[in-house]
Amino acid sequence: MVISVKNLNKKFKTKKKEAGLKGSLKAVFKPKYQFCDAVKNLNLEIQKGESVAFIGPNGAGKSTTLKMLTGILFPSSGQMEVLGYEPSKERKKLAYKIGTVFGQKSQLWFHLPPMDSFELFSKIYDLEEKEYKKRLDYLIKVFEIKEFLYTPVRKLSLGQRMRAELVLALLHKPEIILLDEPTIGLDIMSKKALRKVIKTLNKEEGITLILTSHDMDDIESVCERVVIINHGQVVYDDSMSNLKKHYLNKKVFEIIFENPIEKEFHKNGVSILEKEEFRIKCEVDLRKTGIKECMEEVMKEYEDKGIADINISDREIEEIIEEIYKQK
Amino acid sequence: MKLQKYLSVFKINLLESLTYTTDMIFHALISGIYVFIFIKLWTAIFNQNPNFLGFTLNELLWYYGMVQIILLFGGSPVKEISSSIQKGEVVNSLNKPYNFILYNLCESLGKTVFLFLIGLFWVSLMLVFYVGLPPLDFKFYPLIFLVILLGVLINYLIGFSIATIAFWVEDATPYQWIYSKILFIFSGVFFPLELLPLFLKNIAQYLPTSFLLYYPAKLFVQFTWELFWKVFSFQIAFLILFYGLSLLLFSRGVKKVSVNGG
Numbered sequence: 001m002v003i004s005v006k007n008l009n010k011k012f013k014t015k016k017k018e019a020g021l022k023g024s025l026k027a028v029f030k031p032k033y034q035f036c037d038a039v040k041n042l043n044l045e046i047q048k049g050e051s052v053a054f055i056g057p058n059g060a061g062k063s064t065t066l067k068m069l070t071g072i073l074f075p076s077s078g079q080m081e082v083l084g085y086e087p088s089k090e091r092k093k094l095a096y097k098i099g100t101v102f103g104q105k106s107q108l109w110f111h112l113p114p115m116d117s118f119e120l121f122s123k124i125y126d127l128e129e130k131e132y133k134k135r136l137d138y139l140i141k142v143f144e145i146k147e148f149l150y151t152p153v154r155k156l157s158l159g160q161r162m163r164a165e166l167v168l169a170l171l172h173k174p175e176i177i178l179l180d181e182p183t184i185g186l187d188i189m190s191k192k193a194l195r196k197v198i199k200t201l202n203k204e205e206g207i208t209l210i211l212t213s214h215d216m217d218d219i220e221s222v223c224e225r226v227v228i229i230n231h232g233q234v235v236y237d238d239s240m241s242n243l244k245k246h247y248l249n250k251k252v253f254e255i256i257f258e259n260p261i262e263k264e265f266h267k268n269g270v271s272i273l274e275k276e277e278f279r280i281k282c283e284v285d286l287r288k289t290g291i292k293e294c295m296e297e298v299m300k301e302y303e304d305k306g307i308a309d310i311n312i313s314d315r316e317i318e319e320i321i322e323e324i325y326k327q328k
Numbered sequence: 329m330k331l332q333k334y335l336s337v338f339k340i341n342l343l344e345s346l347t348y349t350t351d352m353i354f355h356a357l358i359s360g361i362y363v364f365i366f367i368k369l370w371t372a373i374f375n376q377n378p379n380f381l382g383f384t385l386n387e388l389l390w391y392y393g394m395v396q397i398i399l400l401f402g403g404s405p406v407k408e409i410s411s412s413i414q415k416g417e418v419v420n421s422l423n424k425p426y427n428f429i430l431y432n433l434c435e436s437l438g439k440t441v442f443l444f445l446i447g448l449f450w451v452s453l454m455l456v457f458y459v460g461l462p463p464l465d466f467k468f469y470p471l472i473f474l475v476i477l478l479g480v481l482i483n484y485l486i487g488f489s490i491a492t493i494a495f496w497v498e499d500a501t502p503y504q505w506i507y508s509k510i511l512f513i514f515s516g517v518f519f520p521l522e523l524l525p526l527f528l529k530n531i532a533q534y535l536p537t538s539f540l541l542y543y544p545a546k547l548f549v550q551f552t553w554e555l556f557w558k559v560f561s562f563q564i565a566f567l568i569l570f571y572g573l574s575l576l577l578f579s580r581g582v583k584k585v586s587v588n589g590g
């Protein structure tokens with residue numbers, strides 16, 4: 001087991017302030033605080049080489065948990081062991097074995113090429129020159145970053161930057177990699193490319209992977225296990241295939257037409273959620289029909305109406321959580 | 329401690345600072361303007377009294393020039409560390425295998441060393457032109473550099489201790505503002521401490537703030553071995569004291585880190 005978490009709690013204390021000048025003055029002389037349970041009695045065990053998705057709505061406690069696992073945040077109570085270390089007491093020792101990417105906080109030097117940041121990290125992690133060169137060559141190949149190794153980071157696209165961020169996080173051959181929203185803001189092609197390499201590294205190097213993302217496609221294509229967190233607690237912990245079978249079995253499509261539509265659309269496994277003069281929104285039960293087959297029939301049905309826009313999406317994580325609570 | 333690690337931090341920050349060369353040249357030029365104004369001011373004063381405060385004109389102007397040069401090196405990390413704690417960027421530093429204090433110190437030195445060198449060249453050039461060469465023999469220069477460096481380190485550590493306040497309160501910059509005002513009076517930044525009233529001078533000469541600018545600059549213009557050993561030993565004591573304080577505050581403060589969200 002590489003990660004073991006027992007009854008973990010994290011309370012945040014925040015100052016409460018009323019709006020306006022009066023509120024500000026009051027807060028100075030008589031400050032009021034409120035406590036928020038970011039993580040509540042969380043239990044978790046992760047085995048070596050697992051690829052685990054950590055998902056949940058905003059403010060669920062995902063990032064807070066990851067930061068506690070790396071030793072950045074101190075838990076209010078509970079026990080944690082990561083690779084045999086206690087993160088809050090042995091943060092520096094653990095740092096040699098963990099790689100992190102916090103999608104919204106870059107680790108690269110903005111005005112310098114990625115190569116300079118790689119050089120620095122090789123020294124920070126005390127890598128031998130030969131070992132570093134070998135590792136870098138391998139990662140350059142896997143992440144296909146050769147073409148922009150010497151381009152200042154500020155001139156890179158978001159996708160290129162994120163690939164460089166990952167190389168940086170993997171340079172010291174970590175045993176665990178924590179990726180917090182690594183695909184945020186990326187276009188579909190960059191997301192696909194990134195998922196592919198993350199998956200490859202997880203398989204080839206046996207790196208234990210923990211990923212948080214709001215993108216269900218990220219999770220589906222990279223992770224084999226899913227842990228859903230809500231209000232700081234684990235509400236679901238099962239395999240990806242089971243999540244797919246039980247909760248990711250529906251997709252929603254929305255079509256906007258150029259001309260008004262009158263006819264209803266009927267098909268087994270399809271239920272209409274909303275219908276307006278120029279717009280139709282339906283939910284497809286993937287156990288009864290495929291999305292491709294369904295779309296073909298819709299096109300046929302309304303072929304004379306002209307299609308202005310189509311949008312196909314997964315169910316929102318909040319809906320899945322709601323359903324999990326209902327079933328409980 | 330692996331020195332190479334921290335030298336690399338120094339190097340990468342120096343490299344990044346070189347992308348702002350024009351800014352730095354202008355910054356150094358402005359220091360030159362201050363020196364120019366003071367050259368005119370002190371020249372007028374010395375025309376009335378040729379041995380003011382126990383300094384000659386050449387000594388006093390080189391004192392002031394040296395203070396301006398030292399001010400360009402290192403600086404206080406309060407704004408940067410405080411903002412990194414506030415914005416949560418500190419997470420990327422806390423999960424790395426290095427000493428946070430030394431890392432930020434090397435960052436601060438690396439970012440300003442080029443500015444320091446430009447300032448040194450430009451201010452020295454002006455002073456040589458207006459008042460001639462400095463009074464000190466070249467063989468003492470390494471000792472002057474040593475006390476300057478120790479002063480820069482103490483200033484950094486005081487700043488670091490102030491920055492750690494951000495772990496408890498939302499913003500540490502008001503505390504830095506108070507500290508900067510103390511520096512105005514007790515560091516010799518505008519005038520040597522000899523100009524202070526006697527009771528203030530007696531207090532100021534033992535305060536850590538005097539060892540950042542006043543004593544290194546005074547040694548440069550009125551070097552005596554006795555003064556050197558006094559300054560050096562006090563600087564070492566303050567260095568140990570503020571490093572200890574920084575470590576203590578950081579180890580307590582880091583437990584208070586609260587970074588919400590991604």
